[in-house]
Amino acid sequence: xxxxxxxxxxxxxxxxxxxxxxxxxxxxxxxxxxxxxxxxxxxxxxxxxxxxxxxxxxxxxxxxxxxxxxxxxxxxxxxxxxxxxxxxxxxxxxxxxxxxxxxxxxxxxxxxxxxxxxxxxxxxxxxxxxxxxxxxxxxxxxxxxxxxxxxxxxxxxxxxxxxxxxxxxxxxxxxxxxxxxxxxxxxxxxxxxxxxxxxxxxxxxxxxxxxxxxxxxxxxx
Amino acid sequence: xxxxxxxxxxxxxxxxxxxxxxxxxxxxxxxxxxxxxxxxxxxxxxxxxxxxxxxxxxxxxxxxxxxxxxxxxxxxxxxxxxxxxxxxxxxxxxxxxxxxxxxxxxxxxxxxxxxxxxxxxxxxxxxxxxxxxxxxxxxxxxxxxxxxxxxxxxxxxxxxxxxxxxxxxxxxxxxxxxxxxxxxxxxxxxxxxxxxxxxxxxxxxxxxxxxxxxxxxxxxx
DNA sequence: ATTACTAAGCAGCGAGTAA
DNA sequence: TTTACTCGCTGCTTAGTAA
Numbered sequence: 001x002x003x004x005x006x007x008x009x010x011x012x013x014x015x016x017x018x019x020x021x022x023x024x025x026x027x028x029x030x031x032x033x034x035x036x037x038x039x040x041x042x043x044x045x046x047x048x049x050x051x052x053x054x055x056x057x058x059x060x061x062x063x064x065x066x067x068x069x070x071x072x073x074x075x076x077x078x079x080x081x082x083x084x085x086x087x088x089x090x091x092x093x094x095x096x097x098x099x100x101x102x103x104x105x106x107x108x109x110x111x112x113x114x115x116x117x118x119x120x121x122x123x124x125x126x127x128x129x130x131x132x133x134x135x136x137x138x139x140x141x142x143x144x145x146x147x148x149x150x151x152x153x154x155x156x157x158x159x160x161x162x163x164x165x166x167x168x169x170x171x172x173x174x175x176x177x178x179x180x181x182x183x184x185x186x187x188x189x190x191x192x193x194x195x196x197x198x199x200x201x202x203x204x205x206x207x208x209x210x211x212x213x214x215x216x217x218x219x220x221x
Numbered sequence: 222x223x224x225x226x227x228x229x230x231x232x233x234x235x236x237x238x239x240x241x242x243x244x245x246x247x248x249x250x251x252x253x254x255x256x257x258x259x260x261x262x263x264x265x266x267x268x269x270x271x272x273x274x275x276x277x278x279x280x281x282x283x284x285x286x287x288x289x290x291x292x293x294x295x296x297x298x299x300x301x302x303x304x305x306x307x308x309x310x311x312x313x314x315x316x317x318x319x320x321x322x323x324x325x326x327x328x329x330x331x332x333x334x335x336x337x338x339x340x341x342x343x344x345x346x347x348x349x350x351x352x353x354x355x356x357x358x359x360x361x362x363x364x365x366x367x368x369x370x371x372x373x374x375x376x377x378x379x380x381x382x383x384x385x386x387x388x389x390x391x392x393x394x395x396x397x398x399x400x401x402x403x404x405x406x407x408x409x410x411x412x413x414x415x416x417x418x419x420x421x422x423x424x425x426x427x428x429x430x431x432x433x434x435x436x437x438x439x440x441x442x
Numbered sequence: 443a444t445t446a447c448t449a450a451g452c453a454g455c456g457a458g459t460a461a
Numbered sequence: 462t463t464t465a466c467t468c469g470c471t472g473c474t475t476a477g478t479a480a
Contacts, residue, residue, distance in 0.1 A: 003224035004473090013305040015358060016312075016365035026445065028358045036475050041446055060444060078302040084234040085299060091237075137236060137249045144237035225454090247464065257456045262465055281463060 001050075001073055008033060008043045009052055009070055010077075017053070017066045018074075025061045088148070091141050093192060093214040095134040097206050100193070104129030108195060112156035112163055117195065120151045120168065121179050125195035129181065130173065132192045132212055139188045145169060146182065148218050153181075171216045174204050180216055222271075222294055229254060229264045230273055230291055231298075238274070238287045239295075246282045309369070312362050314413060314435040316355040318427050321414070325350030329416060333377035333384055338416065341372045341389065342400050346416035350402065351394065353413045353433055360409040366390060367403065369439050374402075392437040395425050401437055 011032050015022050030040035044064075047053045052070035056063040066074075083092065105128040107113060117125050146167065153166035167182040171194060178196030192214060194200065206212065232253050236243050251261035265285075268274045273291035277284040287295070304313065326349040328334060338346050367388065374387035388403040392415060399417030413435060415421065427433065 003228045007224045010301060010305065013308075014301060015361045016308065017361075018305065018308060020365050020368055022361035022364070024358060024361065025443090032358065038446075038475055039473080042474085045446075057445080062445080074302070074305060078306060080231060080235060081295070081299040081302055084231065084239065084295060087234075087237065087239060137245060137253065140236045140238075140243035140245065143243070144241050147241055246462090259456050259465075260454080263454085263456095266465075278464080283464080 005043060005046055005052070006073060006077060008040070009047060009066065009074060012053065012064060013066060013074055017064055018071060021063045021065045023058075023061045023063055087144070089218055091145060091216045091218070093132065093134050093138055093141060093216065095132040095138070095192065095212060095214065097201070097208055097210050097212055098131045098133045098191065099208055100129060100131045104131070104193060107163070110158070110163060112158065113153065113166070116153045117168075117179075120153065121170065123177075123197040126197060126199045129193040129195055130178070130200040132173070132194060132214055134190050134192060136190055139190060142182065142188045145216065145218070150219065169216045169218065171214055173200055173214050174212055176200060176203055180214065226264060226267055226273070227294060227298060229261070230268060230287065230295060233274065233285060234287060234295055238285055239292060242284045242286045244279070244282045244284055308365070310439055312365060312437045312439070314353065314355050314359055314362060314437065316353040316359070316413065316433060316435065318422070318429055318431050318433055319352045319354045319412065320429055321350060321352045321412075325352070325414060328384070331379070331384055333379065334374065334387070337374045338389075338400075341374065342391065344398075344418040347418060347420045350414040350416055351399070351421040353394070353415060353435055355411050355413060357411055360411060363403065363409045366437060366439070371440065390437045390439065392435055394421055394435050395433055397421060397424055401435065
């Protein structure tokens with residue numbers, strides 16, 4: 001939807017056009033939008049044609065109601081703004097399921113990690129990680145997470161080697177509880193690793209390439 | 222602010238550009254907005270020039286942060302959407318204070334009205350009404366109020382005459398408690414009449430022509 | 443009063459390209 | 462790789478005006 005049409009739809013909504021009929025002339029709407037009567041009229045024609053509003057003509061002014069279609073458009077926009085101002089409490093990643101190379105299983109079987117997961121997350125992770133590939137542009141949100149800070153999993157040493165520290169955030173994958181795991185060392189990649197008390201791949205009935213939504217929860221300040 | 226610039230600002234915010242720096246190229250932003258690299262670049266120049274964002278250039282990509290200015294623009298937009306979806310619980314009118322012709326005092330001194338006000342609103346109105354002139358376009362919101370319904374003040378008869386029924390809504394004027402009064406008979410005018418336990422004109426230190434904000438509260442369903 | 447057409451002008455778009 | 466310039470073209474805007 002063209003941004004200028006959405007703007008007009010918003011204006012109609014603010015005047016009470018949601019589940020209610022308003023009576024306005026194209027001149028009045030033009031004034032509200034700081035534009036000409038002709039442009040307001042054209043916008044109304046476009047909104048009508050695209051079924052975002054319904055119009056009836058009287059002898060003067062016109063009666064306008066926002067359709068379900070139009071209401072959905074407004075709701076979508078609203079939810080984006082809610083997300084922006086909610087970004088300090090939760091961050092949403094959209095991606096697709098991918099297979100790792102089994103290293104996830106190796107790490108999540110280390111007692112040194114398992115104990116800390118149990119303590120900080122109050123669950124025992126199912127062996128292995130569930131990997132989600134995100135678009136490069138969403139890596140910016142990973143940076144955001146590191147800036148805000150999360151649960152610190154400390155490094156530890158076994159007789160064989162050292163396991164590095166990890167930053168961890170409670171999360172959900174398509175609504176199922178878990179946590180995401182960001183190794184401190186590695187640079188931001190386009191793969192998010194998720195651990196969960198459940199075997200996510202089975203629980204969500206997901207195979208490689210399926211779209212998934214990862215919601216990451218930040219600790220409130 | 223041009224709607225298409227706001228759209229881009231919103232996109233930057235969704236990527237985490239609020240109180241945080243993101244690294245994106247103009248091509249990536251163009252992809253997000255379904256437009257060309259050139260257009261994305263131009264938008265960034267405009268947003269920068271108008272101080273909605275701050276930019277730094279690295280060897281690749283650019284580091285972008287939303288300025289306070291930009292954040293305000295987003296907050297304004299957000300609050301408008303909040304208002305739309307809150308319209309079923311409260312409606313806001315902006316107008317200016319005007320003087321009536323004293324009839325307000327006559328009506329608000331009628332015991333038949335006073336008793337009902339006390340019962341439905343839990344306060345005794347200060348004699349007289351506080352009148353607010355709204356723009357003709359906002360009369361649509363009055364229609365909305367009548368559709369939703371409010372507190373019914375019933376008509377009554379004295380030995381001299383009949384006083385008509387009135388629709389009434391709890392409200393506040395610049396934050397001070399009161400109620401608006403819509404005579405059932407009269408057609409929508411551009412004057413809102415407000416009653417209040419306080420002498421609003423004095424309490425708010427307001428004279429004719431001063432801008433006021435009337436917030437009307439609807440009963441929840 | 444109203445809506446909305448036509449026509450002309452101008453702003454925004456993006457291909458090509460420089461740095 | 463980047464960003465952002467020029468410039469031709471498209472499409473949005475608005476004055477004038479009909480209905």
